Amino acid sequence: MGKLLSRFIGMGKQYGAEWWILVAGALIVASVLFMAMFASTIAPFDPHDQDAGPQLAPPGSDHLLGTDNLQRDVFSRIVFGSRTILGVAILAAIISSLIGISLGLISGYSGGIFDKSLSLIMDSIYSFPGLILAIAFAAMLEPGIISITLAVSVIYIPTYFRLVRGQTLSIKEELYVEAARAIGTPGLTILWKYIFPNVIATTAVVFTMNVGDAIMIEAALTYLGLGLPPSVVDWGMDLAMGKKYLPSGQWWLITFPGAMISILALGFTMLGEGLADILIPRLLERYFSRSFIGNRSSRCAVSHSNWNSECGGECQPQPKKGRSDGAGWGLRLRKVNPGVFHHQNAQTTRYDFRGQDQISQSGHPQNE
Numbered sequence: 001m002g003k004l005l006s007r008f009i010g011m012g013k014q015y016g017a018e019w020w021i022l023v024a025g026a027l028i029v030a031s032v033l034f035m036a037m038f039a040s041t042i043a044p045f046d047p048h049d050q051d052a053g054p055q056l057a058p059p060g061s062d063h064l065l066g067t068d069n070l071q072r073d074v075f076s077r078i079v080f081g082s083r084t085i086l087g088v089a090i091l092a093a094i095i096s097s098l099i100g101i102s103l104g105l106i107s108g109y110s111g112g113i114f115d116k117s118l119s120l121i122m123d124s125i126y127s128f129p130g131l132i133l134a135i136a137f138a139a140m141l142e143p144g145i146i147s148i149t150l151a152v153s154v155i156y157i158p159t160y161f162r163l164v165r166g167q168t169l170s171i172k173e174e175l176y177v178e179a180a181r182a183i184g185t186p187g188l189t190i191l192w193k194y195i196f197p198n199v200i201a202t203t204a205v206v207f208t209m210n211v212g213d214a215i216m217i218e219a220a221l222t223y224l225g226l227g228l229p230p231s232v233v234d235w236g237m238d239l240a241m242g243k244k245y246l247p248s249g250q251w252w253l254i255t256f257p258g259a260m261i262s263i264l265a266l267g268f269t270m271l272g273e274g275l276a277d278i279l280i281p282r283l284l285e286r287y288f289s290r291s292f293i294g295n296r297s298s299r300c301a302v303s304h305s306n307w308n309s310e311c312g313g314e315c316q317p318q319p320k321k322g323r324s325d326g327a328g329w330g331l332r333l334r335k336v337n338p339g340v341f342h343h344q345n346a347q348t349t350r351y352d353f354r355g356q357d358q359i360s361q362s363g364h365p366q367n368e
Contacts, residue, residue: 015278022274028267032260036082043076047233052076056250066252068238069245078256080233085264088145089214092152093207099153100160101203105191107161108168119165126158134217138226148227152217156210160203167199205276212268219261235261 011019035042044064045052052063052073059066065074103122107115125133134151141147171177172195180190221227222236230237235257242253 018274018277021270022278025267025270025272025274028263029271032082032086032264032267035079036086039079039083043073043079045073045076047072047077047080048231049073049076056245056253058250059252065256066250068242068253074238074252074256077233077238078235078260081235081238081257082260082264084145084228084232084234085215085218085236085261088149088152088218089211092149092214092218093156093211095149095153096156096210097160097203097207100157101164101196101199103157104161104164105168105195105199108165109172109187109191109195115165118161122158122161125154126162130155130213131217131220134221135224135226138221141227143227143229145228145232148218148221151221151227152214155217156214159206159210163202163206164199167202168195171195171198201279205272205279207272208268208275209272212265212272215261215265215268 050070050072052071053067055067055071056069057063057067059074063073063075065078067073068077103118107118134155137151137154138148141151172190177190177194180194218227219234219236219239222234223240225237225240228234228237238257239254239261242250242257245253
């Protein structure tokens with residue numbers, strides 16, 4: 001236990017604020033997950049019980065968060081409502097990631113007219129505001145958990161598609177992929193064994209952020225009366241029901257559901273931000289180690305703020321002590337001749353690892 005605690009504190013010293021943001025988000029998410037898993041034990045009343053207490057009773061010892069206009073216990077509805085909003089948000093993110101990642105891999109690897117057509121379709125979907133698109137789909141479907149899940153999942157498919165396609169276009173040009181093609185390895189095997197493992201880490205970061213956004217979308221849809229039948233316990237529906245009692249002083253009907261929606265969305269967002277700040281620099285370091293690897297004993301002067309190599313040959317970057325990242329999302333390097341890279345203030349190329357695209361100093365894409 002002592003070693004685990006010391007390692008935990010050591011991670012905080014190594015990564016700084018990013019680590020504690022990750023921990024805070026994980027604690028929030030874990031708390032709500034625990035509440036959803038053991039809702040029957042935690043909740044003192046049935047969420048549909050209309051005889052739990054007096055009508056519109058304020059928070060007190062008998063009812064921790066008060067009761068609503070139908071004499072139902074608000075705390076019990078908060079506990080059971082966590083199951084609905086978590087189930088919809090996580091399931092929607094899983095569906096969208098499975099479809100988006102699969103299409104992104106196939107489109108980026110195959111290229112041609114299929115890639116152009118699919119990219120056009122995804123860009124068209126991506127151009128719509130997410131909430132409006134979800135409202136349109138939810139209005140066309142019958143009310144239910146599956147319907148609202150599908151309506152929310154459609155929003156995030158282009159996000160995974162664009163991310164994975166961009167990385168696939170870059171990775172498929174790597175030497176180890178070309179070698180696999182040269183020896184006759186099937187395309188599906190290359191996608192599964194060589195390309196997919198190199199894109200999954202960044203999609204994990206996007207997944208957690210999408211869950212946080214899906215929570216807000218789901219709450220907005222149910223607040224508007226779309227997606228779920230009235231019999232389902234949900235925070236967004238309780239929020240809509242309680243708003244008309246706010247002018248008369250029953251503040252708890254809208255305060256606690258709204259606070260839980262905000263806290264849970266914040267928890268997933270912090271979890272995603274922490275993962276991004278910790279994982280992405282590691283992926284960047286691994287990319288450079290794979291792409292520019294040469295003589296590991298070469299002498300390199302590389303730091304967190306100024307990456308430069310004057311080794312006279314290929315060189316593996318070494319991050320500054322105590323940090324595993326390079327220069328954030330991208331590095332500014334100028335290719336002088338094979339294997340030699342210098343940091344320059346002008347005529348530079350920025351390698352943006354969010355999409356593996358090369359971007360000039362003015363910010364516009366350029367081809368080598």
